[in-house]
Amino acid sequence: MNKTLSVSAIQNGTVIDHITSDQTLRIIHMLRLLDRKHTVTVGFNLPSKRMKLKDLIKIENHVLTNQEANEITVFAPEATINIIKNFEVVQKIITSLPPSIGGLFICPNPICVTHAEPVKSFFTVQEQGKHVQLICHYCEKTFDRNQVRVKAL
Ligand SMILES: [Zn+2]
Structure with a gap:
């Protein structure tokens, strides 16, 4: 109900x-x-x-x-x-895990080039069993989904 x-x-x-x-x-x-x-x-x-x-x-x-x-x-x-x-x-x-997410998140790696250059963040989405990971296109580091933060407007 x-x-x-x-x-x-x-x-x-x-x-x-x-x-x-x-x-x-x-x-x-x-x-x-x-x-x-x-x-x-x-x-x-x-x-x-x-x-x-x-x-x-x-x-x-x-x-x-x-x-x-x-x-x-x-x-x-x-x-x-x-x-x-x-x-x-x-x-x-009907949803499915997107292959990538661009522009939405901040890369958690403090020395990632995305913090210094005016580029849009870009992450490849990867499923590892029940864990979803995001791989930064620029520094190529892998992060747990809970590590990334949404970029402020
Ligand atoms: Zn990065």
Whole structure:
């Protein structure tokens, strides 16, 4: 019942459900939802059958691109992303891990050239079992997904 209510609570937009509960703030930053002044409702630590606890993000009047949806799976592999129109789910976005992510993150390596030169960061995404790693295109170092931070605008 909870799930149906939460999903249908916005008239139009996107609902990101089943987010691993420590990744929600990062996803909000990553999608730049606050910078873009979207109306966003977040549920933390909601009960879930599939996961013990889950988080949920509702974005009003905004539809995520496939690339954005795929980027979410780097941090929340179980996330389900639904597009809502007139309070109904009209599309479930099928996500897959993106091969690369450009421009979004800061390279954690302090001597990486991306800190000194005006270049866009670029990471190759690599899955190692349950771990997702990001490899910097410039310094070629490998980082755990939790090491990278979203670049401020
Ligand atoms: Zn680097």
